[in-house]
Amino acid sequence: MTDVAIVGGGPVGLYLAALLLQEGVGVRVLEQRFERDRHSRAIGIHPPALAALERAGVAxxxxxxxxxxxxxxxxxxxxxxxxxxFESVSRDFPFVLSLPQCSTEAHLERRVQDLDPTALARGARVTGITDDGDRLALAVTSGGASTQLASALAVAADGTHSTVRQLLGIPVTARRYPDHYVMGDFADAGIFGTDAVLFLEEGGIVESFPLPGGLRRWVVRIGEPRTASAADLASLVQERTGIGLDAGSSTMLSSFSVRSALARSMVAGRTVLIGDAAHEVSPIGGQGMNLGWLDGEALAPIICGAMAGGPVERRLRDFEVLRRRAAGIARRQSEVNMMLGRPLTGPWLRLRNFAMGAVASVQPLNRAVARRFTMQ
Incomplete structure (x- = not known):
């Protein structure tokens, strides 16, 4: 028995667990993976999320x-x-932090273990959930054995293919986009320092971001979904930007197509969906993981209030309205980001570049765009 069962031990579930444990709420985190995925794509942490992470003691x-x-x-x-x-977007965190998701998860997991060494259960898969109106019962399979976990509330932070969402029968509204990308991490030649760089070229955008450990991530828009070798990706970067990459230095390769999805409801009885389980947005712009943390930040005081015997239904309805609205804003911003990176030729390319240069040259507009880009 526990106060709150959190399904999913990724960055969002671990963050919420840390917030609740700090307040004395009993938490059990059920994570089906036995170890962290070191081939994770998310790297960008925006200022509002850093402020939220500071409240969990990890920022x-x-x-x-x-x-x-x-x-x-x-x-x-x-x-x-x-x-x-980005200097004007935040007083405490005037930047976007680049850090691989596996490192972020490691910090959050250590924080949870410091607060309660027994809170995280790895290799635990949820196979059923029932709600009698007073308490939840989660059927859990772990190590070949089936057990049942009782909790007052449950939170699904188990990603885009959420098992809990499927068990609850909550449908999603999905949208697919004609945008496909390949990306990889290579040795950083130091040309751009710690700046993020966009190359707005006829064949499509190329994005580049610094990483810890002397690496730099390169993301290239392509016309059709396909896998690419390190040499293929280096060739695309060379062709569009003139910059040569050392294919032998590649430490990660990935390809992805883009879709967005929004669950029809984030609240079902005593269960709440957050993060990608509730809303999936394009990774272009790096908002998804941050959106999940902000879900957790908004949900934590509601859960604490419920544990203290306070009313919860109205607060959960308000939470759902506000977080669905935030997800809609993030989706629209990601659509703008993808649109700006699509192939253009001739006068259309020059017009786009002129418009972007004009916005960048007017400081009030520049600051406003920077705030929007960093989820302010």
Whole structure:
């Protein structure tokens, strides 16, 4: 028996667990993976999420391990189109932090273990959930044995293919986009320092972000979904930007197509969906993981109030309205990000570059765009 069962021990579930444990709420985190996925794609942590992570006691450690990106640059045809500074977006965290998700999860897991060494259960798969209106019962399979966990509330933070969402029969509204990407991490030649760089080229956008450990991530838009070798990706970057990468230095390769999805409901009785279980947005712009943390930040005080015997139904309805609205804003921003990166030729490419350069040159507009890009 526990106060709150959190299904999913990724960054969002672990974050919520840390917040609740700090307040004396009993938590059990059920994670079906036996170890963290080291081939994770998410790297960007925006200022509002860093402020939320500070409340869980991990933000400073994350900043110490990551690379603060304080400026973005955009190029086209070898010429600088514009720059964007993040210095004005936050007093405490005037940057976007670049840190691989596996490192972020490691910090959050240590924080949870410091608060309660027994809170995280790995290799635990939820196979059923029942709600009698007073308490939940979760059927859990672990180590070949089946057990039952009783809890007052449950939170599904188990990702885009959420088992809990499926068990509850909550449908999703999905949207697919004609956008496909390949990406990889390579040795950083140090050309761009710690800046994020966008190359707005006829064949489609190329994005580049610094990573810890002397690495840099490269993301290239392609016309059709396909896998690519390190040599293929290096060739695409060379063709569009003129920059040569050492294919032998690649430490990660991935390809993905883009879709968005929104669960019809984030609240079902005593169960709440957060993060990708509730809303999936395009990874272009790096908002998804951050959106999940902000879900957790908003949900934690509601759960604490419920544990103290306070009313919860109205607060959960308000939570759902606000977080669905936030997900809609994030989805629209990701759609703008993808649109700006699609292939353009001739006058249309020049017009887009002129518009972006004009916005970048007007400081109030530049700051407003920087705030929007960083989820302010």
């Amino acid at each position: 400073r450690a994350l900043v110490a391990d990551g690379v603060p990106i304080r400026r973005g640059r955009a190029y086209s045809g070898g010429k600088l189109v514009g720059t964007m500074s």
